[in-house]
Amino acid sequence: MPQSDPRTSTGTHEPLIRFDQVVKRFGSLTVLDRLDFTVAPGERVTLIGPSGSGKTTILRLLMTLEQVTSGVIWVGGEPLSHRYQGDRLVRANEKHQRRVRKQIGMVFQQFNLFPNMTVRQNITEGPIHSLGISREEADQRARELLEMVDLSDKIDAHPAHLSGGQQQRVAIARALAMRPKILLLDEVTSALDPELVTGVLDVLRTVAETTDITMLLVTHEMQFARDVSHRVLMFDHGRIVEEGPPEQIFGDPKEERTKAFLHAVL
Numbered sequence: 001m002p003q004s005d006p007r008t009s010t011g012t013h014e015p016l017i018r019f020d021q022v023v024k025r026f027g028s029l030t031v032l033d034r035l036d037f038t039v040a041p042g043e044r045v046t047l048i049g050p051s052g053s054g055k056t057t058i059l060r061l062l063m064t065l066e067q068v069t070s071g072v073i074w075v076g077g078e079p080l081s082h083r084y085q086g087d088r089l090v091r092a093n094e095k096h097q098r099r100v101r102k103q104i105g106m107v108f109q110q111f112n113l114f115p116n117m118t119v120r121q122n123i124t125e126g127p128i129h130s131l132g133i134s135r136e137e138a139d140q141r142a143r144e145l146l147e148m149v150d151l152s153d154k155i156d157a158h159p160a161h162l163s164g165g166q167q168q169r170v171a172i173a174r175a176l177a178m179r180p181k182i183l184l185l186d187e188v189t190s191a192l193d194p195e196l197v198t199g200v201l202d203v204l205r206t207v208a209e210t211t212d213i214t215m216l217l218v219t220h221e222m223q224f225a226r227d228v229s230h231r232v233l234m235f236d237h238g239r240i241v242e243e244g245p246p247e248q249i250f251g252d253p254k255e256e257r258t259k260a261f262l263h264a265v266l
């Protein structure tokens with residue numbers, strides 16, 4: 001599916017995401033080890049690698065659910081983990097992080113919908129309260145998004161009355177309603193019964209095909225990763241051991257650790 005490659009189409013873009021020597025430790029455990037990588041605007045990048053290699057931590061750092069131990073994370077040319085004080089970078093406060101984080105939406109493994117709200121309220125409350133758009137406009141956008149995720153008839157349902165796959169499609173619509181530049185997807189089909197996975201992946205294929213949103217995905221769905229990604233990063237012990245276009249990583253991996261990982265999961 002990757003039509004024009006955002007890394008080569010103009011060549012002049014500043015990265016939308018940049019990890020600069022990022023270290024993340026939990027106690028004595030080093031989860032990310034001086035990690036450097038960038039993601040271009042419009043690029044779709046899949047993170048693969050064994051359990052515990054640090055993939056989810058990368059997404060959680062971008063959502064500011066975790067803080068870096070050292071190094072700097074940049075989003076849209078601005079520091080996220082830090083802020084400027086004069087020309088010096090200092091640790092960002094909550095207010096700064098909240099502002100920069102508005103460019104990012106995330107869909108989690110567990111759908112995390114608000115159980116006491118309808119589908120419509122789940123999708124419109126964020127845009128109304130955080131983006132300050134009118135209820136009418138938020139409602140119109142919710143209808144469009146529900147059409148895209150094929151759930152127009154569930155607009156007034158509560159999450160408890162939806163299947164896991166339907167809840168996850170609402171969660172995708174809710175994330176997109178905030179008009180993020182970046183969508184983070186963390187194993188969004190892992191908690192679903194197998195027969196519900198295809199519907200969610202089809203919705204994400206549509207998002208990839210019809211928008212220019214930048215995506216960072218952690219998934220075990222290797223065929224899906226192959227179809228939608230421009231680039232795959234293979235992680236082990238908090239470092240990138242190999243990266244390349246999906247056809248190369250999946251079809252002709254160079255590193256033994258990539259070969260062993262793919263052998264185990266495919």
Ligand code: ADP
Nearest residue numbers: 026029031049050051052053054055056057058
């Ligand atoms: P992956 O997504 O590749 O499976 P994670 O980023 O979830 O890996 O986790 C990397 C490592 O960090 C694991 O060893 C995990 O147990 C550890 N870890 C993650 N979050 C915490 C935390 N809040 N406290 C302590 N250890 C954590």
